[in-house]
Amino acid sequence: MKNIFIPLLSAAIVLGGLFTETSTFADDKKENTEKPAKEKSAFFPFRGMIKSVDAKKGTITLPGAKGKPDRVFALSKEVKLTLDGEKSNIKDIKAKMWVGGRAKRLSSKSVEAVTVNVKTKKPERKKKPTEKKEK
Numbered sequence: 001m002k003n004i005f006i007p008l009l010s011a012a013i014v015l016g017g018l019f020t021e022t023s024t025f026a027d028d029k030k031e032n033t034e035k036p037a038k039e040k041s042a043f044f045p046f047r048g049m050i051k052s053v054d055a056k057k058g059t060i061t062l063p064g065a066k067g068k069p070d071r072v073f074a075l076s077k078e079v080k081l082t083l084d085g086e087k088s089n090i091k092d093i094k095a096k097m098w099v100g101g102r103a104k105r106l107s108s109k110s111v112e113a114v115t116v117n118v119k120t121k122k123p124e125r126k127k128k129p130t131e132k133k134e135k
Contacts, residue, residue: 042104042105042106043102043103043104043105043114044102044103044105045100045101045102045103046062046071046073046099046100046101046102046103046113047098047099047101048062048063048071048098048099048100049062049063049096049097049098049099049122050062050093050094050095050096050097050098050099051063051070051095052095053090053093053094053095055090055091057074058074058075058090059072059073059074059075060072060073060075060090060093060099060113060116061073062099071111072111073103073111073112073113073116074110074111074112074113075090075112075113075116076104076112076113076114078114079113079114079115080114080115080116081093081116081118082116082117082118083118083119083120084118084119084120088118093118097118097119097120098118098119098120098121098122098123099116099117099118099119100117100119100123101113101114101115101116101117102114102115
């Protein structure tokens with residue numbers, strides 16, 4: 001009986017240790033394969049119809065979405081401002097013009113416009129080209 005008991009006990013200890021080690025290695029591999037969370041960029045695009053312009057403060061206001069407050073963009077000192085494709089300044093910009101550009105989030109409440117492209121008429125949306133099937 002002792003002859004059978006000792007080898008079985010030894011085998012159980014060795015195999016038990018192997019299974020614990022392999023599960024530990026598997027856990028380590030899972031941790032390493034997880035991708036780190038991407039940092040959100042501070043820059044974002046914006047577009048819409050201008051609600052108001054304050055040349056003294058250097059701000060442009062766009063209406064907010066339903067139930068949200070208006071969006072106010074302060075123009076940066078190095079802003080790239082164009083009106084119908086030509087370089088311009090804030091004094092030439094008026095309400096009811098269309099604007100699109102790129103802004104930078106400075107804090108949760110303040111936003112600074114870096115690039116501002118203003119159009120006097122609403123820009124036409126580009127339609128996707130339709131593919132014709134050849135026979």
